[in-house]
Amino acid sequence: MTPIRIALVNDYEVVVKGLAAMLHGYRHALEVAELDAQAPVVEHVDIALYDTFAATSGDRDEVKALAANPRIGKVVVYSWDMNERLVSTALSNGAGGYISKGVTAQELVTALHEVHRGENLIHPVPSGSQAAAVGDWPGREEGLTPRESEMLALITQGLSNTEIAERTGLSINSIKSYIRTCYRRIGVGNRSHAILWALEHGFLPDNIRMIVSRSHTRARVLGAADSPVSTAVISGSDSLPDVLNGDLAQ
Numbered sequence: 123m124t125p126i127r128i129a130l131v132n133d134y135e136v137v138v139k140g141l142a143a144m145l146h147g148y149r150h151a152l153e154v155a156e157l158d159a160q161a162p163v164v165e166h167v168d169i170a171l172y173d174t175f176a177a178t179s180g181d182r183d184e185v186k187a188l189a190a191n192p193r194i195g196k197v198v199v200y201s202w203d204m205n206e207r208l209v210s211t212a213l214s215n216g217a218g219g220y221i222s223k224g225v226t227a228q229e230l231v232t233a234l235h236e237v238h239r240g241e242n243l244i245h246p247v248p249s250g251s252q253a254a255a256v257g258d259w260p261g262r263e264e265g266l267t268p269r270e271s272e273m274l275a276l277i278t279q280g281l282s283n284t285e286i287a288e289r290t291g292l293s294i295n296s297i298k299s300y301i302r303t304c305y306r307r308i309g310v311g312n313r314s315h316a317i318l319w320a321l322e323h324g325f326l327p328d329n330i331r332m333i334v335s336r337s338h339t340r341a342r343v344l345g346a347a348d349s350p351v352s353t354a355v356i357s358g359s360d361s362l363p364d365v366l367n368g369d370l371a372q
Contacts, residue, residue: 126238129156129163132173133327140258148231154334161331163191168238170194174201176275179208189216198237203291204246221245260325270304278320
């Protein structure tokens with residue numbers, strides 16, 4: 123199997139680093155070339171895997187912008203929400219594929235190769251399988267589930283429950299239920315205290331880019347107007363797990 127080059131895209135460093143760590147064991151099939159949190163893809167890649175954590179599900183401008191990037195072969199949306207309308211809109215906006223976040227790591231790798239070949243563009247959780255929680259997300263160490271973490275991230279970004287429902291495709295009742303369980307887990311009683319807790323636990327979007335090559339790994343934190351803030355160079359792509367366990371902003 124010839125490896126395909128991919129970029130991992132989301133607003134949160136912990137999310138793209140979690141994906142990279144999960145996929146590191148599949149280096150024979152995938153080459154993670156770049157990790158981007160609120161930074162445009164600059165490497166030439168076969169696929170940009172767009173993780174929808176605390177982001178739109180492909181029905182707005184983010185996917186259009188990625189699809190318009192000449193350095194990206196195909197954009198693949200990676201989402202919990204397999205709503206038919208959202209999937210159709212994402213594909214209309216230029217996405218080359220749409221994969222459920224409920225698939226296993228191996229299934230994700232297989233799906234990416236199928237999308238790359240132009241086969242099976244839509245990949246829900248296989249019938250009879252149990253959705254897997256893979257990767258990483260803010261608040262995981264504190265016991266938050268992916269959905270609870272996403273609710274808290276969106277609250278921290280200032281979204282109302284109605285806006286969160288529009289963003290995620292969930293019902294208002296589901297939103298309220300996730301928020302209540304989130305509050306219980308982190309020990310707060312209202313939105314203001316939840317936001318304070320979130321600000322102390324890494325729930326604001328990041329602004330980083332990490333470029334990886336077979337010969338070296340280069341981490342670059344970006345500031346306003348895409349200006350480099352700091353640069354780290356690590357020899358050997360096998361050092362990637364050590365980089366992923368650190369903080370790119372340090």
